[in-house]
Amino acid sequence: MTDTVADLDARARELDQAHVFHSWSAQSQTSSLVVASGRGVRVWDHAGREYLDFASQLVNLNIGHQHASVVSAITEQASLLTTIAPATVNLARGEAAKRIVARAPEGFEKVFFTNGGADANENAIRMARLHTGRDKVLSTYRSYHGNTGAAIVSTGDWRRIPNEFARGHVHFFGPYLYRSEFWATTPEQESERALQHLRRVIEAEGPSSIAAILLESVPGTAGILVPPPGYLAGVRELCDRHGILLILDEVMAGFGRTGRWFAFDGYDVRPDLITFAKGVNSGYVPVGGVIIDAPIAATFDDRVFPGGLTYSGHPLAMASIVATLDAMASEGIVEHAREIGETAIGPALADFADRLPVVGEVRGEGVFWAIELVADRETREPLPAAGMARIKTGLVDRGLLPFVQDNRIHVVPPCVVTADEVAEAVAIYDEVLSTALEGEG
Numbered sequence: 001m002t003d004t005v006a007d008l009d010a011r012a013r014e015l016d017q018a019h020v021f022h023s024w025s026a027q028s029q030t031s032s033l034v035v036a037s038g039r040g041v042r043v044w045d046h047a048g049r050e051y052l053d054f055a056s057q058l059v060n061l062n063i064g065h066q067h068a069s070v071v072s073a074i075t076e077q078a079s080l081l082t083t084i085a086p087a088t089v090n091l092a093r094g095e096a097a098k099r100i101v102a103r104a105p106e107g108f109e110k111v112f113f114t115n116g117g118a119d120a121n122e123n124a125i126r127m128a129r130l131h132t133g134r135d136k137v138l139s140t141y142r143s144y145h146g147n148t149g150a151a152i153v154s155t156g157d158w159r160r161i162p163n164e165f166a167r168g169h170v171h172f173f174g175p176y177l178y179r180s181e182f183w184a185t186t187p188e189q190e191s192e193r194a195l196q197h198l199r200r201v202i203e204a205e206g207p208s209s210i211a212a213i214l215l216e217s218v219p220g221t222a223g224i225l226v227p228p229p230g231y232l233a234g235v236r237e238l239c240d241r242h243g244i245l246l247i248l249d250e251v252m253a254g255f256g257r258t259g260r261w262f263a264f265d266g267y268d269v270r271p272d273l274i275t276f277a278k279g280v281n282s283g284y285v286p287v288g289g290v291i292i293d294a295p296i297a298a299t300f301d302d303r304v305f306p307g308g309l310t311y312s313g314h315p316l317a318m319a320s321i322v323a324t325l326d327a328m329a330s331e332g333i334v335e336h337a338r339e340i341g342e343t344a345i346g347p348a349l350a351d352f353a354d355r356l357p358v359v360g361e362v363r364g365e366g367v368f369w370a371i372e373l374v375a376d377r378e379t380r381e382p383l384p385a386a387g388m389a390r391i392k393t394g395l396v397d398r399g400l401l402p403f404v405q406d407n408r409i410h411v412v413p414p415c416v417v418t419a420d421e422v423a424e425a426v427a428i429y430d431e432v433l434s435t436a437l438e439g440e441g
Contacts (some may be wrong), residue, residue: 006084008046009034023147024159035395038065041417054413054425055403059220059368060278062256062326063333064414068074070284073323074316081315086113086308092318099325100280100291103261105270110297112290112305115312117251117277118146120288121214123307124273125150127290128212128245130306131299135167136205138198139214140174147251154214157222170210172201174219175228178361178372179380187228195234205244212273217263220252223408224370226363232269245296251288255279256328257413259338260367266365267361272296281324282414289318328415329435341366344422345411352429358383358436369411371429373438383405387440389413394432400425 012034022030034045043051043066053061063070084090096112107323114120121424125137139145141156150188152159153166161393173181182193202210213235221227239246248271253263255277260266264274273296277288283382311317328334349362349369360374373383373391383391388404395402395409403410413421 005047008036012046020139021336032400033401039063040066041414041421050399050433052259052400052413052421052428053410053423055401056367056412056414057283059252059257059403059410059412060283062279062337062367062415063282063328064416067282067324067327068321069327070281070323073319074284076425077319078313083311084315086310086312090313090315090318092315092371093313096313096318096321096325099322100276100289103255103325104274104291107294108274108291109294110292110315112292112307113309113312113317114277114288114290115286115309115311116288117147117249118151118288119146119274119309120249120251120275120277120290121145121151121154121249122148124247124275124290125154125212126307127213127248127273127292127296127299127305130303131296132211132243132245134149134209134211136170136210137168138170138172138201138205140219140222142173142174142176142225143214143216143219143249144221145214145216146251158430167185168211170201170205172198174225176223177228178223178363188230191228191231191234194228194231195238198235201240202238202242202244207244207357210244212245212247213238213239214247214249216249216251216253216369217267218258218365220410221405222258222404223372224364224368225228226365227267231263232267236269236271239272247271247273247275247404249275250279251275251277252279253368255325256334256337257366257368257412259334259341260336281317281320282322284324285314285317286311287314287321293398337366340417340419340422341369344419345369348422348426349411352433354428356436357432358433365412367411367413367415371409371411371433373407373409373433375437383436384440389434391432395428398428398431400428 015143036046037044043053100111101108139154143156145151150166152163153169156171175190177190184190225398248264255274272293274291291407352359353362358373361372374380392404
């Protein structure tokens, strides 16, 4: 007898509960939401219930679900060659690398491919240490760089604490004007004082011991913390002064998310190493990588680079990159992300900030926005976890998949989202947030 659609959803939940161990979760409290299919900005369960995906899953579906040309490229590559060792030469790999470096600053000609963002950051750190002969890596407390050895210790949030097994990592506070660590009242003050703080950390740690500063160009999971004027350029100047490499993590912010190919393109800064993943192929096949400035790449011309992965430059991932970047260019998807942020998402969220007492601040660009929720606008006390849980449930019940982190909703739809889809989501956010403070206090 053929299973009904309800049976399929129930079967999926049963198997998940019985056999799947979920990341970052207490296993008795995992989600029961079933996703069976998707297209564009929408997903469905087996029974056909529809959801607007305004989380882009984990902020990776820049090109949306099931883009036809990317699916076709993966299928064609699978029929030709499904896998090959990384030491071999493969045309798809070369084509993918060529397209990636074409979007990077002049002087970046080489790409080291990884399986995702965490091992991209791992290998960027390894390159920096070997190139400089130094050990320490500085990164911010409000950051996430992945869940492998050095990447998780570079991470600043709570997730690093049970995982601190790697050496040589030092943290500092980056700029965040709404909750300033520096008693700043303007973006310019926040930038100046955050740079002074970093300058003192460098001096206290010993500049000659520091290999690299690792930053998300626009910190994502930490709150879509758009850098204030002059901050990234100031970090670059400190790095140059002390012979420190600058690694910019574009895993979440890159390839269209901010309305630019790379987020750092908007901030007058040139890194030494660029890490990427997620957005380069919308996560259709796991992939990441490091884009390497020429002087660093030359370090390993006659010196073995002691890093490698079995699936580095995997043909299916490479085909998906080529198709994604070609589609994003031909369809104007990056430009669309910038426009939809300026004309639809930004104005709608600014209206929330004006009208809704629960909204403390909104910030972002492109399709990369955060709504910071507070129990009290005057004190800026974060909305408690119970309130956030009610909001998340309310959004999902109304057919919207949200990205909820701490006391924030991250508004992060695919870059292909339309104005009508934004309006549909805004109406749902508005309905839920309008009553969010009821029962608080």
